[in-house]
Amino acid sequence: MMLSSKSLALAAVLLVSYDVDAFVSPQQSRTSTALAGYGIGSWKNKSSSPSSSGGAAVATRNPWDDVNETNKVAKTDAFTKAPAAVKKSYGLGSWSKTASPGGSGPASSTKMTPLPASVHAGVVTGQAQVDLLNHAKENGYAIPAVNCVSSSGINACLEAAARNDSPVIIQFSSGGSQFYAGKGLDNTDFAAAIDGAISGAFHVRTLAKRYGVPVILHTDHCAKKLLPWIDGLLEASENYYQMNGEPLFSSHMIDLSEEPIEENLEICQDYLARFSKVGMLLEMELGITGGEEDGVNNEDVALEDLYSKPEEINQVYEALSPISHMYTVAAAFGNVHGVYSPGNVKLEPKILSRAQAYISEKLGNSAPADGKPVNFVFHGGSGSDVTDIQEAIGYGVIKMNIDTDTQWSYWNGINQYSKKNYDYLQGQIGNPEGPEKPNKKYYDPRECMRAAEAETVDRLDQCFSDLLCTNVCGGSLSPSPRGKSIGGLPV
Numbered sequence: 001m002m003l004s005s006k007s008l009a010l011a012a013v014l015l016v017s018y019d020v021d022a023f024v025s026p027q028q029s030r031t032s033t034a035l036a037g038y039g040i041g042s043w044k045n046k047s048s049s050p051s052s053s054g055g056a057a058v059a060t061r062n063p064w065d066d067v068n069e070t071n072k073v074a075k076t077d078a079f080t081k082a083p084a085a086v087k088k089s090y091g092l093g094s095w096s097k098t099a100s101p102g103g104s105g106p107a108s109s110t111k112m113t114p115l116p117a118s119v120h121a122g123v124v125t126g127q128a129q130v131d132l133l134n135h136a137k138e139n140g141y142a143i144p145a146v147n148c149v150s151s152s153g154i155n156a157c158l159e160a161a162a163r164n165d166s167p168v169i170i171q172f173s174s175g176g177s178q179f180y181a182g183k184g185l186d187n188t189d190f191a192a193a194i195d196g197a198i199s200g201a202f203h204v205r206t207l208a209k210r211y212g213v214p215v216i217l218h219t220d221h222c223a224k225k226l227l228p229w230i231d232g233l234l235e236a237s238e239n240y241y242q243m244n245g246e247p248l249f250s251s252h253m254i255d256l257s258e259e260p261i262e263e264n265l266e267i268c269q270d271y272l273a274r275f276s277k278v279g280m281l282l283e284m285e286l287g288i289t290g291g292e293e294d295g296v297n298n299e300d301v302a303l304e305d306l307y308s309k310p311e312e313i314n315q316v317y318e319a320l321s322p323i324s325h326m327y328t329v330a331a332a333f334g335n336v337h338g339v340y341s342p343g344n345v346k347l348e349p350k351i352l353s354r355a356q357a358y359i360s361e362k363l364g365n366s367a368p369a370d371g372k373p374v375n376f377v378f379h380g381g382s383g384s385d386v387t388d389i390q391e392a393i394g395y396g397v398i399k400m401n402i403d404t405d406t407q408w409s410y411w412n413g414i415n416q417y418s419k420k421n422y423d424y425l426q427g428q429i430g431n432p433e434g435p436e437k438p439n440k441k442y443y444d445p446r447e448c449m450r451a452a453e454a455e456t457v458d459r460l461d462q463c464f465s466d467l468l469c470t471n472v473c474g475g476s477l478s479p480s481p482r483g484k485s486i487g488g489l490p491v
């Protein structure tokens with residue numbers, strides 16, 4: 001079901017008016033005191049420790065040598081933010097904001113604990129990433145994970161993250177990676193998909209620090225036949241680690257949900273062991289996310305396969321935890337890729353709660369105090385009711401994928417731009433102002449692409465708000481300059 005242009009225009013107006021107060025540009029909002037910490041002297045490698053003159057933003061220890069011990073347990077159940085009173089079924093024509101959760105500002109401005117000192121602007125890997133995800137769990141928010149296929153899409157994500165003063169996850173699918181390299185490039189042996197993802201990673205690393213937000217750099221679904229793609233990227237991260245003391249990517253997803261669970265776990269164990277040596281996190285999938293995405297069609301799967309059992313999630317916990325705690329689980333709780341008519345998406349977030357309780361009981365005294373031993377990832381959230389989303393966050397969801405909604409917003413920005421300027425876009429010369437008037441400034445691709453970006457930033461504002469992921473950084477991070485530093489590029 002498509003959004004009507006009328007409701008979207010209304011939504012856009014409401015979003016814009018909501019965001020005016022909240023928007024403070026990075027330049028306006030942040031002090032420069034932490035900038036020094038990102039200077040050349042702070043570039044971290046395995047043989048020298050960083051000078052932490054900038055305070056908050058620089059890791060002060062090898063960020064992954066104590067990963068296994070420090071998947072810290074929350075001391076309190078910090079999911080104190082009640083689900084927003086506003087009930088929005090976004091993506092289905094009614095997602096315009098009718099009231100803001102906190103009255104005048106973002107919902108999560110209260111009771112957010114300060115970001116751990118290890119978490120810095122730029123790409124976070126290793127311990128910084130673990131600390132950031134634990135912060136999400138303890139404070140009851142999930143980080144939006146947005147599929148990007150272009151530098152323009154990436155920039156929209158970074159802009160939205162900076163506007164919300166919050167972390168973001170930027171991820172590439174295999175098809176998106178190939179597109180990033182250029183569809184005209186030969187993709188034999190996944191060469192274009194590997195190089196495209198690396199190219200995107202360098203783009204993110206170049207700019208994330210400039211936007212002043214922490215970014216988890218990730219790749220999306222990797223089915224068994226796509227494993228050579230991840231092998232290429234992992235090799236790149238291992239090489240990058242040798243040279244720079246951190247991996248190129250923060251994490252990868254390996255989706256073997258279509259294989260028998262034993263095989264799924266066995267392969268994930270092998271990858272997790274390799275990932276953990278360079279401070280990378282593994283996202284694995286259990287059960288099937290329905291719907292269609294990036295050429296994978298699960299529209300006709302049996303209903304029971306859309307729901308993971310607590311025993312299965314426990315199997316994952318028992319298989320992976322002894323290797324490393326740097327993994328997340330995309331469990332199936334009725335989630336479906338894509339946007340469908342209301343009623344077709346029957347989410348059962350309590351499946352996640354039951355799994356947490358089941359595993360905690362098995363763990364007995366060694367169960368984490370918050371009763372949430374597993375970090376969950378929410379796939380197929382488009383079209384979900386915000387109360388379901390926030391209920392799932394309360395059960396340990398720390399990442400939600402966003403693809404369909406931003407595909408729509410990007411297109412809709414172009415569509416609206418084209419409609420608005422139709423008479424100026426039908427030829428290089430000639431418009432209602434005169435037959436010889438040039439139209440160059442209307443068909444300059446920057447115009448329609450910027451309209452797409454602006455619409456996407458607005459849509460992402462809604463995502464950040466729904467996921468209670470606003471003002472997470474609390475103004476503690478600064479845009480940092482180019483130069484050798486962790487999270488950026490060594491140039």
Ligand SMILES: [Zn+2]
Nearest residue numbers: 289379380401
């Ligand atoms: Zn997915």
